[in-house]
Amino acid sequence: MAATSELSASLEDYLEAIYHLVKEKQAARVKDIAERLHVKAASVTGALRALSERELVNYTPYEIVTFTRSGEAAALDVVRRHSALKDFFVKILLVDEASADSAACAMEHSVTRPLLERFVHFTQFVEDCPRAGTKWVRGFSYYCDHDSKQDNCEKCMRTNLDEVIQKKANKGAQAMTEQQLGSLKPGQKAKIVRVALADAASRRLVEMGMTVGTMVEVIKVAPLGDPVEIKLRGYHLSVRKKEAEGIYVEQAML
C-alpha cells in the first residue's frame, strides 16, 4: 500500500494504537492514545494532525478519532504484521507474550512483505506438520533449558507416529458428532458449528441469534412432534424441525 510505505515507524504505531482502541472501546480519544503509547498528549495531537493530513484519520480537536477507509486498511496492515511476528515469537520461539509484543512492535515497521509471509507460513507449517507440531516445539523448549541436549529421540518419534494415526481417526469421529439441530433430544445441549441455510427465509434463524459458536439446548418437543422449543442466548425459541435443517451442531462433551 502506497500510503503505508511512506509512513514513519512512529506514525504506524499510532495507527496501531488507534486500531486497538477503536476495537476495544469503539472510539479512540487523545487521552487514551497517549496512555497506551506512554507519550504526552501534545505528541499525540501532533501525530494525529500528520495522519489526518495524509487522510488516514478524521481528526478535529476535542473529538473522537475515527479512521478513514484508507486509514483503516493501513492500520490493519500494521496490525497484521505485528501479530504475524508475535505469533512466531510466542508459538515457535516460545518467548513470553510481553517480550514478544515489544519485539514485534519494534520489528513490524521494517520487516519486508516476503519475509513476513515466510514467518506466517513457517508458523503454520510447524503447527500442521506431523513431524513438527507442538510436541516438537516443546522439545525445543527442553533443548533450550537443558544446555542443548536431545534425549529420547526414538521414543519421541514413535509417540509422534501414534499421535498422527490417532489424529486421523479422531477427525473422522469429529465429523460424525456433527448433527442437525432437530435431531437433538430434549435436555441435550450443543454448540452450533455450521450454518448452511439455503433459502432467505430461514436465514432469519441467524438473526434470532443462531450464529456459529452459540450454545443451544433443546427444552422440549411439542406434543404433536413438531416444533421444538430451544433455549439460546437466555431465551426460548420455537422452531420447526424442517426449518432448522441447515443448523448443524456438535454436542457438548460432558
Place this chain on the structure above:
Amino acid sequence: MDKAITIALAGNPNAGKSTVFNNMTGARQHVGNYPGVTVERKEGGCTHNGFDVKVVDLPGTYSLTAYSIEEVIARKFLIEEQPDVVVDIIDASNLERNLYLTVQLIELGVPLVLAFNMSDVAAAQGHQFDLEKLSALLGVPIIPTTGHKNKGTAELLDAAIEVAQQTKGTNPEMVRYGQEIEQAIANVVDKLEKSNKLSYSRNRWIALKLLEGDDDVASRHLSAELRPVVEQQITEVEHKLDEALPTATASHRYGLISGVCTQCVRSTIERRHSISDAIDLVATNRFLGIPVFMGLMYLVFWLTFTVGAPLMDLLDGSFGWLAGVVDGWWAPGAESALRSLLVDGIIGGVGGVVIFLPNILLLFLAIAILEDSGYMARAAFIMDRLMHKIGLHGKSFIPMLIGFGCSVPAIMATRTLDNRRDRLVTMMVVPLMSCGARLPIYALIIPAFFPGAWHAPLLWIIYVIGIVLAILSAKLLRSTVLKGESVPFLMELPPYRMPTLKGIFIHMWGRGWLYLKKAGTIILGISILLWVMTSYPKKTEFQRDYDAEIAALQTSATTELQEEGLAEIENARMAETLSYTVAGRIGHALEPVIKPMGFDWRIGTAMIGAFAAKEVFVAQMGIVFSVGEADEDSDDLRDKLKDNYTPLIGFAIMMFSLISAPCMATIAITKRESNSWMWALFQLAGLTVLAWVVTTLIYQVGLLFGLGVV
C-alpha cells in the same frame, strides 16, 4: 408555542412496547392500519415539558431486514417519515437478541434512545448492567424502565426530547464486517457515490443491504449498471467466506453484541428453574399439553357465549324497548315509511350488530389475558403441527375456533397473527367454521325433514363439512392468490407474566370500540339498504282483496276463528308484498341460477334477508310461507317446508347457509381488518361461488341417486 416532536417506538415483540406506549400516551391514542396493509398502526400523544409529543408505535420486529411486511413498514417509516427520535424498547432480561435490532437501528443512523425495560425481571434473574459503559459503547442514551409499574416514563420522555433536539446521530459504522465484506462494501460504495449524492454512511448502509440481497433496497437503488458489480462482489465474498452473506453479516452483528455484553453485563446468580418453566412443565407437556389447551379454549367459549348470553339478552331487550318507544310515536296501524325505516331498518339492523358487543368484549378479555400472560405462544406451539399441514401458522387455530361462535370476533382475533399472508388466509376461511347464528337454520330444517336418530349426526356432518372446506380453501388460497414462501415458524416463547389490569382493559376496550364504530357505520348503511330492498316498491294492487276478506271475516266468524283467519290473511298479504319488493324480485330473478341447487324464489328471497344476519333466514321463510312470526321451533313452518320441499332440498339449504356469503357484519369486519374492499368482496364472491358449486353438486348427485323423490 408548543413545539411538536414525533417519537417512534421500536422494539422486539413482547419487549413491553405496548405497555410503554400506553404509559406515554394514556388514553390519547388512535388505532388504525398502515396504508394499504393489514398491519396495525397505533398513534398517541402527550405533552411533556412544553413539547407536543406524538408517539407512533411501530410494528414489533426482531430485525430490520426487509423480510416481513412488518419490518418493511417499520423501516420505511424510519427512513421516509424521519421521526425526530426513535425509542427502542429493550427487554433487558433478553439483552443479546434485543440488541440485534438496536444495532440495526444504529446502522440506519436514526437518533436513538434505549429504554431498558423489564429491568425488574433482569434483576430477578441476577443480571447486573453497567449502563453507563453500555451507553458509551453504543453511543446512545439508556433509560431503565419498568413498563407495568409505569416507572421511568418521564425520564424516557426527557431523554427522547433531548435527543430529538440534537443534530448529532449515532455512529452508523459501528459494526465492522471483516476485511472481505468491508472491501466489498467499499467497492459498492465507490460505485454508488458516483451516481448519487447521499452521505457516506447512508451509501454504506445501502451497499450493505444490496450485498445482503435486500429486495426492498435493491428495488430503489440497484441500477442496471450496479447489478453486475454487486452480484460479482457477492459471489466473490461468499466464495471466500464459504458462508452466505446475510448470515455472515448477522454473525458479525452478534459478535459485536457479545463483545459489548461481556463488558457490560454481570450475571451474579446461576439462573435456576423459574416459575415459568414450572408452568410449562404442565402447559406444553407431551400428554397434558393438548387437554389443557382444549380446556382453556372451552373456558374462552364459555366466557364469551354463556356469560355473555344474559348481557346479550339485556341489550336485545333494550333494543326491543327502544323499538317499542319509537313505534309509539305513530298511531297504531298507521302506515309510515319513516317508522318502518327507524324501527325495522335502523334499530333492527344496528341493534342486531350491537347486541354482539358483550360477546366481543368478553372474548377480547379472554384473548387479552391469554396473550398478555404468554399462553398464546404456547397454544401456537402446541397446534402448529396441525395448522402447518394446512399451510397456516399455529396461531391461526384460535380465530378458527372462535369462528364456531361467531365470525366477527374470530376475524378480529386474527390480529394476533404477525404475518399478513397467514392473517388474510385465516380471515377468508373463518366464515366456513359454522357460526352460532346458523344454528337456528339447522334447528329449523333438520327436524322438519329428518327422523330423530339422524339429528345429531347430521349436525355433526355439517360442522365437519365446514371444517374440511376451510382446510381445502386455505390450501387453495395458499397455493394461488396468497402464495409465497411459507414463513418460518420462529416464535419466541416468552416467560409467563401476570397481565396488568390496565393493559387488558385497553386491549379489550380498544378493539371493542373499533367494532362498534367502524362496523357500526358500514352496517348502518347495509341495514338501510336491506330494509329498502325488502320494503320497496310497495304493492298497492293485490291479487286478492285482503281488506274485503278481513271485513267478511269480522262479520261472520267466531272470535277464535277470526283471530286465526286474520293472521292467515295478514301473512298472505305480507308474502305478496315481499314478493313484489326488490328482494322478492331478485329472488324471482335468481330462480334460474338457484334452480340447480333445488331452490325456488322463496328460498332465494329469504337468503337475501339472511345476508343481514343468518338467523333472519328463518323469519324470512316464515314470511314467504305466510306462517307469521316464525322461529326455529315453529312446527307450522316445518310442516309447510315438508309439504313444499324434499329432504335433499332441506340439506341443500343447510349447505348453502353454511358456506355462502357470510352475514354483512362479517363482510364489514373483513373490510375493516383487511383494510381493503377487495378482500371483503373476494370473500363474499368466493364463498358464494363455492357454496353454489358444492350445493349444486350435492343436489344433482343426490337426484341421480334418487334421493330427491320422497
